[in-house]
Amino acid sequence: MSPEDRRRPQEATIVAPPPGSVADLFAEALPGLEMTPMQGALDVIIQIGRDDAHRVLEAAKHNDKLAFDFLRNLSGVDYEEQGLEVVYHLYSFKHRHNITIRAKVPAEDARIQSATDLWRAADWHEREARDMFGIDFEGHPNLVPILLPDDMLDHFPLRKDNPLAPLEEWQGEILGPKMGDAGYIPPGSGFEATPAAEGEEA
Amino acid sequence: MTNDPDLPAMTYDPELETIDLNINIGPQHPATHGVFRMVLVVDGERVEDLVPHIGYMHRGAEKLSEHMDYRQAIGYQDRTEYLAQFNAELCYVQAVEKLAGLVPPERAEYIRVILAELNRISSHFMFLGAFGTDLGVFGTSFTYAFRERENLLDLFEEVSGDRLMYAYFRPGGVAWDVPHNFVERVKWVCDQALIGAKDLDTLLTDNEIFIARTLNIGKLSIEDAIDFGASGPVLRACGLKFDLRRDEPYSIYDRFDFDIPVGSNGDSYDRYLVRLEEIRQSVRIVRQAIDQMPDGPILPEKLPRALRPAAGEVYMRCENPRGEYGIYLISRGSTQPYRLRIRSSSFCNLAALKHMTVGHYVADAVTILGSIDIVLCEVDR
Numbered sequence: 001m002s003p004e005d006r007r008r009p010q011e012a013t014i015v016a017p018p019p020g021s022v023a024d025l026f027a028e029a030l031p032g033l034e035m036t037p038m039q040g041a042l043d044v045i046i047q048i049g050r051d052d053a054h055r056v057l058e059a060a061k062h063n064d065k066l067a068f069d070f071l072r073n074l075s076g077v078d079y080e081e082q083g084l085e086v087v088y089h090l091y092s093f094k095h096r097h098n099i100t101i102r103a104k105v106p107a108e109d110a111r112i113q114s115a116t117d118l119w120r121a122a123d124w125h126e127r128e129a130r131d132m133f134g135i136d137f138e139g140h141p142n143l144v145p146i147l148l149p150d151d152m153l154d155h156f157p158l159r160k161d162n163p164l165a166p167l168e169e170w171q172g173e174i175l176g177p178k179m180g181d182a183g184y185i186p187p188g189s190g191f192e193a194t195p196a197a198e199g200e201e202a
Numbered sequence: 203m204t205n206d207p208d209l210p211a212m213t214y215d216p217e218l219e220t221i222d223l224n225i226n227i228g229p230q231h232p233a234t235h236g237v238f239r240m241v242l243v244v245d246g247e248r249v250e251d252l253v254p255h256i257g258y259m260h261r262g263a264e265k266l267s268e269h270m271d272y273r274q275a276i277g278y279q280d281r282t283e284y285l286a287q288f289n290a291e292l293c294y295v296q297a298v299e300k301l302a303g304l305v306p307p308e309r310a311e312y313i314r315v316i317l318a319e320l321n322r323i324s325s326h327f328m329f330l331g332a333f334g335t336d337l338g339v340f341g342t343s344f345t346y347a348f349r350e351r352e353n354l355l356d357l358f359e360e361v362s363g364d365r366l367m368y369a370y371f372r373p374g375g376v377a378w379d380v381p382h383n384f385v386e387r388v389k390w391v392c393d394q395a396l397i398g399a400k401d402l403d404t405l406l407t408d409n410e411i412f413i414a415r416t417l418n419i420g421k422l423s424i425e426d427a428i429d430f431g432a433s434g435p436v437l438r439a440c441g442l443k444f445d446l447r448r449d450e451p452y453s454i455y456d457r458f459d460f461d462i463p464v465g466s467n468g469d470s471y472d473r474y475l476v477r478l479e480e481i482r483q484s485v486r487i488v489r490q491a492i493d494q495m496p497d498g499p500i501l502p503e504k505l506p507r508a509l510r511p512a513a514g515e516v517y518m519r520c521e522n523p524r525g526e527y528g529i530y531l532i533s534r535g536s537t538q539p540y541r542l543r544i545r546s547s548s549f550c551n552l553a554a555l556k557h558m559t560v561g562h563y564v565a566d567a568v569t570i571l572g573s574i575d576i577v578l579c580e581v582d583r
Contacts, residue, residue: 010535012513041300041516069428073517073528073545087530089517089545093428093442096449100517121431124553132264147257147582157265164269 015039022099029063045100053103054113061118067094074125076133078160083107084133111136132158222250229258233568236578247563252556259582267542272298272509280367283580285328288321289522291371297518297529298373301511310375311454312495319484323395324354325523326477329575330402336572337415350398353391375501388492392485399481416471420558420570430554434525434547439465439472446521458487470573508537524548524575544583548576
């Protein structure tokens with residue numbers, strides 16, 4: 001493997017889940033649904049399109065065989081050229097099974113229907129995903145910044161086109177170009193070496 | 203209202219107009235356990251509405267971890283969950299192990315479980331001390347709880363070299379072996395923890411003022427708790443017997459015999475009782491683990507110098523003192539995590555605060571916030 005190949009992001013190999021898994025229950029509950037089931041390290045994952053997302057989540061919550069009543073986690077992911085993703089981790093207390101639902105969202109038109117009408121837990125998670133990825137959750141009752149400042153509406157820190165390094169460079173400019181150099185003493189700190197007076201011996 | 207006939211009858215004008223008042227608590231306020239701000243809308247003494255404001259402690263731990271080696275990001279777990287550092291580290295290193303295909307040796311598994319359970323005890327002591335102070339027990343419960351917590355922190359310092367920011371677990375095991383007197387020290391610390399739990403039990407559990415301030419305050423039904431994504435003692439206090447150590451066993455938790463304490467009422471008093479009992483159950487686990495702990499290596503023999511897990515994703519969840527702590531880790535084959543999402547238990551439990559508080563008195567808002575046991579660094583990440 002060449003160094004360039006190593007740096008390039010790799011794709012996960014899709015392993016089909018074993019027959020009789022939770023993904024089959026979804027196929028049963030929603031016939032004709034376009035989805036890609038795969039086996040993750042712990043849970044079964046299904047990948048769906050944005051327009052199906054709310055329909056699938058609604059079935060996940062209300063279908064008796066699925067009955068996912070606990071929204072464990074909701075997060076955004078930025079896959080760069082493949083667009084964004086909203087990931088739902090669900091758990092059912094009734095059947096004690098897990099599912100990960102990944103809904104694809106294009107980066108230039110980042111919007112998806114909100115899940116707050118299904119789980120109240122989605123409220124804060126979706127506000128955080130808006131803060132970090134700029135995903136517009138349609139139908140959310142109060143989509144205002146939660147972790148970021150109230151006026152930070154157009155800057156999405158966790159997107160990959162928002163790298164960390166320039167931020168540090170920018171901080172370096174503020175602090176001064178020589179800050180961090182060995183032996184650098186900030187001006188006005190009172191520790192500057194006083195210039196030796198003329199004729200005085202060092 | 204008094205029925206004393208000597209006093210003049212109380213009169214009020216039903217036509218009198220009243221206005222709701224906004225009260226701001228925090229961000230710097232001792233009752234908010236950190237930099238948390240809530241705006242209460244009160245009608246007299248009753249809370250009509252509550253607007254929580256978080257994010258004062260947001261440091262971007264998720265973004266920073268994306269720019270670090272897998273092992274460097276361990277330190278950020280300590281700084282995220284600073285009262286249960288070993289538990290948070292355990293969750294993170296297990297997530298990395300799942301992706302990298304590493305299997306830790308037996309001895310490392312036991313060391314990790316012992317330290318994680320002791321950390322749960324120290325976190326719950328912190329809660330018991332702070333909760334008593336919230337309710338006006340002033341310093342007594344705090345000093346009792348901190349006496350025991352210091353014992354535990356001393357032990358953690360002897361093991362890891364640091365009092366709070368341990369960074370001791372590694373993907374595949376632990377950083378170095380425990381000191382030679384570890385077994386005796388753990389046994390002594392367990393005995394002390396039980397004494398401390400008994401002291402606090404006698405101080406608080408049957409205390410009339412304590413009961414008056416907590417019983418039926420901040421009630422949450424099972425359905426609401428599940429809907430809000432609440433977990434840990436907040437969920438178990440409602441009466442649902444759900445503990446990830448038992449229901450989705452990770453590490454070696456399936457080898458130990460322990461009970462899962464549950465409440466029945468879902469109020470602040472039950473949350474206190476559940477945590478108090480969890481201290482005793484954690485001592486049970488530690489005592490079993492210390493007897494079973496084998497000798498041997500603490501890291502796998504073949505450990506790559508640079509961790510480069512295969513592309514894939516995992517959502518690892520662990521039962522932390524405050525509830526379900528989750529790490530959603532995505533690898534795309536490089537030496538740095540592609541995405542690291544921290545599912546914070548305090549964050550989800552705090553979302554239910556408004557639901558629990560509305561309708562209670564202003565003074566109870568402090569009780570309820572204290573009973574959730576939040577860590578603001580974990581809420582804001």
